[in-house]
Amino acid sequence: MVLAEPLPAQSVGQASFGRAAPGDFHRLSFTGNGSEYFGIWIVNILLTIITLGIYSAWAKVRRNRYFYGNTVLLGRGFEYHARGGQILIGRLIVFAYLILYNVLLTFAPLAGIALVLLFLCFVPWLVARGLRFSARVTSYRNVRFDFVGRAGGAFLAFIIGPILAALTLGILAPLASRWTYRYIGSNLRYGQRVFSTDPSVGAIYKTWGISAAILVLGLLIIGFIAFLNIALVSTAMENPDFLPGAQLSLAVLAVLGYVLILSIFGVAALVYRAGVRNVAWSATTFDGRHRLLSDLSRLRYTWIAISNFVVTLVTIGLMRPWAAVRMARYVNEHTGVRFDGNVGEIFSAIAQEGSAVGAEFMDIEGFDFGF
DSSP, X not given: OOOOSOOOTTHHHHHTTTSOOSSXXXXXXXXXXXXXXXXXXXXXXXXXXXXXXXXXXXXXHHHHHHHXXXXXXXXXXXXXXXXXXHHHHHHHHHHHHHHHHHHHHHHOHHHHHHHHHHHHHHHHHHHHHHHHHHHHTEEETTEEEEEOOOHHHHHIIIIIHHHHHHHTTTTTHHHHHHHHHHHHHTSEEETTEEEEEOOOHHHHHHHHHXXXXXXHHHHHHHHHHHHHTHHHHHHHHHOTTOOHHHHHHHHHHHHHHHHHHHHHHHHHHHHHHHHHXXXXXXXXXXXXXXXXXXXXXXXXXXXXXHXXXXXXXXXXXXXXXXXXHHHHHHXXXXXXXXXXXXXXXXHHHHHHHOOSOOTTHHHHTOOOOOO
């Protein structure tokens, strides 16, 4: 298969939301189903409760192996190789740190504060190490992924970026998103081959503009409704004899107001997340010539996420497996790769080169700290 013509880096995902992908993209698929995953999920929960949380490490392995194994590209699923013991060791280290922190904070507060500052200094290193662990325990066609990002890049992407976005009330959030995707996408490896991504800030700002409009419009509507009820609220606050029933109604309205505000922020965030993913993935290349694609419909993605949350909440969590499978299926179906050349020859060459990640990684330094 020969690439007919190059596509602009950011135009693919932006122009094709919710529609069939152009060109010869091979889409991923998800072959799992809700009832099958429910069996794994319920056993994981019961064993985690019985073992007072210890089994949660192995539960994570079972869950990831199910989802990775059912994520299929060109007829082959991905594989997850982490072991429960590795995850448990990482969690025990974090748990020991929390105990030490609380003890020091109780008997030597200054030492406790120093321990927190020391931990914050290590956060970028822990993030980079967590990404490397996740990549190295993942394989496709018996070839491992790898991640070569350093702590300095993680500091910029995961510490400076979010702080800058918060200080500017979200105005510079697209810049922070670009740093994050560049850090992850340009340090990822498959075998000896590299991924590369450089999403356009302008394209990210276009999707950010939609989210910002949703946020501003929603807050204006809430503000208008609150303005109409100012007289009622003022009466309630100034009159001590105000009926208890009316006070209860005001309390309910206040709670509904908070829920509405959180919902607006949630919708805006979901729309932004889908849009940025489309921009970043569609600007990503593998081995310098194979093109990735994401064409999530922002409306559909948001609806699935919200309805999943509502259904899970109403069923007290019992429909969580169905919701997880539903989202995985949708995201996979809107993710694709276009290979420049014969697919069989490409993967054969990569397999012959082998992977830079040796099996010894699993025994020497393969611990997951949950970052």
